[in-house]
Amino acid sequence: MMAKNGSESTRPVWLSDNVVTFLQRVFLTTTLIALLLIGYLLYGLLSGRLADAAQSTPEAKAHAMWLVQNLSLGIDIVLPVAILTGCVLFLESEVTPIVLLLLSGFFAYGVNFLIDYLSANNARIKYGPLSAAALSEVRNVATMLLVPGILLFLRETFRRIRDARYRQDLLQVKYGGDVKKENVPRALIGALAKCWQLPYCRSSIRVRCPIYLARTRCWRERVGCMCEESIVILAMGKKDRDEEAPQETKSGFTPIGDLITKHEAESQKQIPTRKGPRGVRIPVNPYLSAAQKRERCRRCIIYQEHERQKYQLVSSLVIVAVPIVVVLNFNLLLNWMTSLLQELDVLIGKLSFIPGGTPEPLVHVTNQLTDSTLMEGILVICLVLLALSAVLRGLEYLFFNLQI
Numbered sequence: 001m002m003a004k005n006g007s008e009s010t011r012p013v014w015l016s017d018n019v020v021t022f023l024q025r026v027f028l029t030t031t032l033i034a035l036l037l038i039g040y041l042l043y044g045l046l047s048g049r050l051a052d053a054a055q056s057t058p059e060a061k062a063h064a065m066w067l068v069q070n071l072s073l074g075i076d077i078v079l080p081v082a083i084l085t086g087c088v089l090f091l092e093s094e095v096t097p098i099v100l101l102l103l104s105g106f107f108a109y110g111v112n113f114l115i116d117y118l119s120a121n122n123a124r125i126k127y128g129p130l131s132a133a134a135l136s137e138v139r140n141v142a143t144m145l146l147v148p149g150i151l152l153f154l155r156e157t158f159r160r161i162r163d164a165r166y167r168q169d170l171l172q173v174k175y176g177g178d179v180k181k182e183n184v185p186r187a188l189i190g191a192l193a194k195c196w197q198l199p200y201c202r203s204s205i206r207v208r209c210p211i212y213l214a215r216t217r218c219w220r221e222r223v224g225c226m227c228e229e230s231i232v233i234l235a236m237g238k239k240d241r242d243e244e245a246p247q248e249t250k251s252g253f254t255p256i257g258d259l260i261t262k263h264e265a266e267s268q269k270q271i272p273t274r275k276g277p278r279g280v281r282i283p284v285n286p287y288l289s290a291a292q293k294r295e296r297c298r299r300c301i302i303y304q305e306h307e308r309q310k311y312q313l314v315s316s317l318v319i320v321a322v323p324i325v326v327v328l329n330f331n332l333l334l335n336w337m338t339s340l341l342q343e344l345d346v347l348i349g350k351l352s353f354i355p356g357g358t359p360e361p362l363v364h365v366t367n368q369l370t371d372s373t374l375m376e377g378i379l380v381i382c383l384v385l386l387a388l389s390a391v392l393r394g395l396e397y398l399f400f401n402l403q404i
Contacts, residue, residue: 015088023085030082037074038141044068045125045134046114054128064130072137079144087148097156100149101382107142108378111135146378153385160392161315175226176200176301190309195224198305208235210273214280219303221282222293226300230271230283298403311399315392322388326380333380 015023044050044067053064083100090096115125125131179200187193195218196206205225211218218224225231276282285293297303326333398404 020089023089027082027085027089030078030085034075034079034082037071037078041068041071041075041134041137042111045111045131045138048125050130050134051125051127054130061130065133068130068133068137072133072140075137075141079141083144083148087152091152094156097149097152100145100152101385104142104145104149105382107138107145111138150381150385153389157319157388157392160396161312161319173301173304174299175296179226179301189313191306191313193306193309195219195302195306198302198309200302200305201225205232205235210234210276210280210282214277214282216277216282219297219300219306221276222290222297223283223285224297224300224302226302227296228283228285230285234271234283303403304400307399307403311395314399315395318388318391318395322384322391326384330380337380337383 044064050064050068053060056064087096126135179202181199182201182203184199184201184203184206185197187197194216195201196209196212201212202225206212209225209231211221211224211231214221218226223231225235272284272286273281274284288296
């Protein structure tokens with residue numbers, strides 16, 4: 001659930017205004033403190049001050065280590081609070097997991113790139129226990145951002161699947177837009193449901209509907225109760241209707257109900273039909289082309305509900321299949337990633353201003369990504385999440401735009 005006001009649209013509606021105000025103050029305070037602590041730690045690392053202190057007197061080295069440890073402790077305390085409060089305040093925003101994952105990637109890889117880019121002697125900056133402790137804390141920051149980023153991304157993915165049936169379609173509903181949902185017998189698998197097993201099928205029409213009696217689907221026959229008046233006329237007829245001429249009363253008047261009944265019976269006889277499944281006569285519209293009937297289905301609320309059901313099924317299978325494929329082919333993905341980065345090394349090496357000399361900063365980064373299986377695993381997971389997001393958006397386009 002999301003709040004409707006613009007400034008509150010990214011936080012849950014179950015939070016009271018007082019709680020939101022408190023969380024906002026906590027978030028701003030802890031975020032500011034965390035930025036100052038991380039900024040000062042990065043300043044000491046990138047400027048080479050920590051490397052200089054590691055080669056200084058024992059007193060200066062001990063003081064610098066004490067400072068790094070306290071900065072790390074402060075970061076470990078305030079950053080989780082800032083992340084937690086931020087996740088609560090921006091829980092309903094689709095941007096939140098993306099921001100967390102991008103920040104995690106920056107601290108995991110970007111800091112090393114900055115070291116290589118800002119200093120020709122990057123080995124000196126990374127030298128010593130002080131720099132190692134600072135880099136270790138930078139990796140901790142990346143992990144603290146990565147975990148909630150992945151969790152929120154998965155939550156957003158499952159929510160998109162769950163709420164697909166309630167989302168605003170990309171196409172405007174033309175047929176049945178004012179029809180309310182009803183309790184109807186549901187199919188075991190929603191994606192395989194027939195039109196009369198979907199919640200927009202009206203019970204008053206379904207009892208005598210030719211599509212229901214034939215146990216077929218309206219989108220397969222290209223005719224249904226939402227788009228064709230003939231279906232409604234047939235469905236409103238009574239099985240035991242007396243088609244004799246209306247009788248006059250003793251006063252000389254013919255009951256209006258009898259006139260309506262005769263009119264409906266005559267209308268039914270004039271409806272063109274063809275023989276459908278189970279021998280049921282299915283109405284046909286000879287005045288519309290197949291393309292026009294197809295477009296009519298695309299604008300029908302029943303068919304759009306059918307598309308939502310298909311999206312939920314396929315997207316659920318994708319969510320399950322992608323992690324399984326990754327687990328079963330994890331080593332293969334790592335080999336592909338290593339080969340890709342090595343090819344990137346070769347390409348960037350050709351662009352280096354010093355052929356055969358020290359590689360450029362980007363080459364350092366690609367080398368660092370293959371130094372650790374853990375780092376490679378994190379990179380593969382991030383790529384899988386991005387691929388999963390792209391696949392789900394592709395499915396939305398296929399089912400809600402193209403309506404395959």
